[in-house]
Amino acid sequence: MTIGELLRECRVSQNKKQKEFAGEILSPSYYSKVEKGKHKITAKDLISLLIYNQISVKQFFGRLDENYEENQFLEEKLNSLLAQAYFQNDKSKLEEIRQQIKDSCLSSEAKTDQLLYADIFLALMNNSLRDNKKLQDKVREKLFSMDEFDEAKIMLYGNSMRFYSLSDNKIISQSLIRKYRETNNIIIQKYLVSLCVNMLIILIENNDLKDIKLYTNVLEENIDNPDLIFYRSVYLFLINFIKYKNLGEEKYLGKCNKAIEAFRTFEMNAYANELANFLKKYK
Template structure:
């Protein structure tokens, strides 16, 4: 079962000023200026920083980013004058990778890898895109568990990155098969505790994706006694219209779990309805995966 859902986002036009970037992050977190500034800056001073009327020291800026759980590295990368162009290119490549992955198109993934190599992205960005592509290819070839070289590469990448930020959570979500069931429980539940109350919509999506992945892992391991941390998060977020895809997958999984626990055919019928919904939306490859998953584990 290809469970690691590829996430990609359309980012709005990005300014190169510190104030505008701070405002964007604050708005994305649904915070007022006073809440965002905390005790680091007075609300009036912070307001003028956003408007570009006051400067902010490097020490205060870094403290502000850490306080609001914003990656310092990512923030400063976004001040680069070429960021917007490169970000758009990365987003397009992400979309292509996701489409090829969900369509189970290995040849397309190989083509995209060559596009990445020929692109004008930085060496680091290229390496990241190629790593994601290799993970998806390994998933499609069912060779992820045996690919020790790729596993070591991912672990090294995760180890070298800062404390879990958006990029690191995404990479972990796409490589959960590298970890044991017990390790995945520890890591995923730690992330839930840390980010469950976040207002950052991107991290919310990653967290929802991780919880969906964990339900699949638990079903595969016939370990259904530890689902509550994940179902609680999904129940809290599942009505968000931005999470329609995850809602559909979750409805399939929760009804499958009810069928496993209670043995009632009505829950199996709901699983089949979820599969048909994916076919209605012409996501036939994913519908086939769910159908095969149902057949294998029921």
Template sequence: MQIGSLLKEYRLSQGKRQKEFVGEVVSQSYYSKVEKNANRITAEDLIDLLNYNNIPLWEFFSRLNHGSRLHKQEIDDLDTVMIEAYYAADKEKLANVINLIDESNLSEKDKQQQKLIARGWLESTKKPDEPNDNELRQKLKEQVFSSPNFNKNNMALYCNFMDFYDLKSNIAISKQIIKQYQSDTDIDVQRVLLSIIANMLILTIENKKPDLAKFFAKVASKISTNPAIFFYKCCIYFFENANMYQITRDKKYLIKCDNAVTVFKELGMEAYGNGLNEFIKRQLSNYPSL
């Protein structure tokens, strides 16, 4: 892996344009050629550039000769940018990710896959009155079932785009995944599993199916809470209590929902917290003012 290619990978992972990335360290025109490995960069400028973008020197140099690991890291970084943009309700940033993918060092096949996912995230942000891109949704469904069994990749893809399926299909698919992975102790698997459960709890509220919620909440309760999955547990806590309010109309459950929203907002996820507030007001009739 050459220096220019690695710098480009870091820039894309931060979601930055070249001008943002270089600041006043070097000129954008010079840096553009560095990324293309057409210009050499001095050690002093390289160190200044890494420091300017808060990139640890030891990490950068240790990764120079690890091509396969960098390939995975580049995909992971793009996924992180997409997820962060989605939860921040930043459609502009999601649209820009497609440009970042085009600029990446990925193979053409991987670029097409990542752009499909980015367009899927944009499709997920559509309002109910906006027309669906059914062709795009079908392509994503085909990706989910591209292999006979669920693995980390297609399980995560399904989780991200569950709203493209009807309720009956989601119940069948999610129960199949739970059966396969409910005892798995891998943190990445637990994250996706809890995300699927949170999405199913949303669907039980939207479709007024409280009995379904009990099964999914019980599965989530058997996964021990730890720092790596705290966010997902907090989401499930919110949707469990929203479901309980839908059943009982007991105001104490709304107070618990508000407590969860406060945690999200105070920890920097204000847009997501506001989205939860809007969800509960939209889905729960006769919503009282707390």
């Protein structure tokens, strides 16, 4: 596929006329000839055109590679395998997938990305990410600049939120909610709910309760799902804690304590203690 053919495909997919797509970057007549392959386009103008029309520069140039679709499929497959291995707490499987990545036919850049994801998952599993400043910086840099998130990347972000500023967390989390709020993928739904719970905790810690509505709405929409019973219990604790902070009524503290006792009943004592300490510190 030529640059002109791919530009036309992108323009048609956005249902734009040539003049609208070209903007002030190229004249309509010149742009028309670029699409037809009769005129060349400079790299600067091409990148400006892509940014103007909100098209991923990386993905655009990737699609010019004849092996693009095959490599995309392999990357998505590896991401899914990494997420599953982490979810199943299978360190040996993670190590095995990491070797598969090293031996794969992916491009050097894609291979570097995939190995980074594998290293992050292994660090999370070994509880060593918090002490690895260099890897934390790579996580922040990589995830914050992503055009697309899949299951593995959403999971990575959810486990890395502590390494971002409050403002960055708001930007990323709200972007993910807008994109995936209507998804039917139960795994992504679970990650989204987990992300919203984490954001409520972060907002409480920063005494910033004015921006909770979006997160509580997402939780309300999903909280009756039986696969998310753990998050329902945490949400009930958090929403009553927020009501106590806003209204100062002791009955909401009582409901928080009932939620903590529920975790103890199910022998989740470590998490019950964590919530009890949170309640004591921030009330």
